[in-house]
Structure formats: C-alpha cells, structure tokens
Amino acid sequence: ETGVTQTPRHLVMGMTNKKSLKCEQHLGHNAMYWYKQSAKKPLELMFVYSLEERVENNSVPSRFSPECPNSSHLFLHLHTLQPEDSALYLCASRIGGGGPQFFGPGTRLTVL
Amino acid sequence: RKEVEQDPGPFNVPEGATVAFNCTYSNSASQSFFWYRQDCRKEPKLLMSVYSSGNEDGRFTAQLNRASQYISLLIRDSKLSDSATYLCVVRDDKIIFGKGTRLHILP
Numbered sequence: 202e203t204g205v206t207q208t209p210r211h212l213v214m215g216m217t218n219k220k221s222l223k224c225e226q227h228l229g230h231n232a233m234y235w236y237k238q239s240a241k242k243p244l245e246l247m248f249v250y251s252l253e254e255r256v257e258n259n260s261v262p263s264r265f266s267p268e269c270p271n272s273s274h275l276f277l278h279l280h281t282l283q284p285e286d287s288a289l290y291l292c293a294s295r296i297g298g299g300g301p302q303f304f305g306p307g308t309r310l311t312v313l
Numbered sequence: 314r315k316e317v318e319q320d321p322g323p324f325n326v327p328e329g330a331t332v333a334f335n336c337t338y339s340n341s342a343s344q345s346f347f348w349y350r351q352d353c354r355k356e357p358k359l360l361m362s363v364y365s366s367g368n369e370d371g372r373f374t375a376q377l378n379r380a381s382q383y384i385s386l387l388i389r390d391s392k393l394s395d396s397a398t399y400l401c402v403v404r405d406d407k408i409i410f411g412k413g414t415r416l417h418i419l420p
Contacts, residue, residue, distance in 0.1 A: 243412040254407050299345040304356040
C-alpha cells in the first residue's frame with residue numbers, strides 16, 4: 202500500500218542533531234496523527250491535526266515539534282532527543298466522520 | 314475502568330482452531346469500533362470495522378455488544394499467518410487504541 206508514506210524509514214541520530222520526519226497521505230483524508238511505539242509497548246498518541254477530535258499532547262516533550270502545512274503533509278521536527286526517544290514513529294490519516302485510520306510504515310528512530 | 318481493555322495474551326492456538334477475543338470499553342457514547350492487526354515491527358493494519366449488526370469477512374467475524382460495552386473478534390480455521398497482535402480501537406471524541414492481544418498460531 203502507498204496511501205500513507207513516511208520518510209525516512211530508518212534514522213540514527215545523535216542527541217545534539219536536528220532532524221525531521223515526513224509523512225504524506227494520498228488518500229484525500231483530513232485528519233493526520235503522530236504516534237510513538239516503543240519496543241513491545243502499545244501505541245502512544247503524540248499529536249493530532251483534525252477539526253473533529255480533542256487533542257491530548259501535554260505529555261509530549263517540547264523536543265518534538267509537529268508541523269502540518271496542509272491536509273496531505275505532516276512533519277515531526279526533532280531536536281536534542283534522548284536515547285529513550287528511540288522508537289517506531291508512526292503517522293496515520295483518516296477521512297473523518299467515523300472512518301478508520303490508515304497508517305504509514307513508520308520511521309524507526311535510534312538516538313545514540 | 315480503563316477506557317479500552319484487552320486481554321494481552323498470548324493466546325497459543327493450534328492451526329485450524331477457532332479463537333475469539335473480546336475488548337471492553339468504558340464510554341457508552343463511543344461511536345465507531347475497529348479491529349487492527351499488527352505484525353512485529355510493522356505498522357497496524359485495518360482488519361475490519363465493527364458494525365452494530367455484526368459483520369463477517371471470510372474467516373473473521375466482528376460483533377458489537379453495546380449493552381455490555383464490548384466488541385469481539387472471532388477467527389475461524391486459524392492459519393499460521395494469523396499470528397500477530399490484534400488491536401481494538403474505539404472512537405468517541407477521540408480515537409483510543411487498546412494495548413493489543415497477542416495471538417500465536419501453532420503448527
């Protein structure tokens with residue numbers, strides 16, 4: 202499936218680096234999400250861009266910064282990350298009106 | 314009560330058997346329900362939506378019980394390829410994922 206794409210697929214960065222993750226959806230959806238999934242742990246919602254949903258991101262550290270320039274693109278800007286931020290970062294999109302989410306393949310991030 | 318609860322498993326089931334899992338939710342106003350499967354180190358993939366009248370897709374049957382606030386997933390004639398983690402998703406004013414039930418199909 203190529204409906205939701207994410208780049209890069211793998212990223213290794215040092216704690217002082219700045220990098221960005223990119224997500225693009227070609228499904229005409231109007232809501233986009235960032236999730237974090239650490240090894241053998243459940244999904245953690247980080248950010249939502251949607252007119253329909255309540256957003257909960259109080260627990261996400263400020264070293265993660267989302268950007269949604271339009272309904273098809275979503276970025277996650279990373280700076281001064283910690284080793285515990287190593288995880289699979291998943292983007293998802295949804296049409297709205299009760300429809301399901303569709304996920305991208307994820308970016309596997311390792312922070313050294 | 315947690316918003317969405319699933320038995321984490323693992324369920325170890327012989328190939329060809331039938332297996333069922335439930336997922337309970339706490340908000341009676343929840344509107345949409347889904348089952349996803351997630352393979353190791355991969356993204357979750359939509360398995361099926363769950364409709365009020367119940368729905369079937371091949372070997373998979375999903376049901377919703379609003380009175381008792383749970384959804385279920387039944388897998389018949391299980392295959393080795395069904396081994397995965399099955400995630401329950403419930404939507405009220407936000408989307409909530411369960412922590413998943415691990416299923417191992419044994420040859």
